[in-house]
Amino acid sequence: MRVVYYLFLIIVVLFGAAFATLNMQTVTINYYINQTTMPLALLLALIFIMGCVVGLVIGFWFLLKSKLRYFRLRKRLSLVEKELENLRTIPLREKT
Numbered sequence: 001m002r003v004v005y006y007l008f009l010i011i012v013v014l015f016g017a018a019f020a021t022l023n024m025q026t027v028t029i030n031y032y033i034n035q036t037t038m039p040l041a042l043l044l045a046l047i048f049i050m051g052c053v054v055g056l057v058i059g060f061w062f063l064l065k066s067k068l069r070y071f072r073l074r075k076r077l078s079l080v081e082k083e084l085e086n087l088r089t090i091p092l093r094e095k096t
């Protein structure tokens with residue numbers, strides 16, 4: 001399995017290197033204050049990395065929210081189970 005992983009990693013690196021060599025044109029990026037020139041492959045790689053980071057942050061946020069909700073629901077469930085157990089132990093009174 002490890003060999004397949006390394007083989008896949010080598011293939012991805014080779015495709016990345018081929019992509020970078022095919023896209024070596026320089027691109028001018030205009031900011032509001034400044035402008036920068038960089039190779040197109042580098043720009044695309046940076047945008048891809050920024051997208052991954054934003055996706056991870058948003059995914060972590062949703063995971064954190066769901067974990068917090070899970071712990072709150074587990075706490076409520078525990079309290080309800082204790083209350084139910086207490087109600088079961090109370091003896092019933094007959095009406096006379």
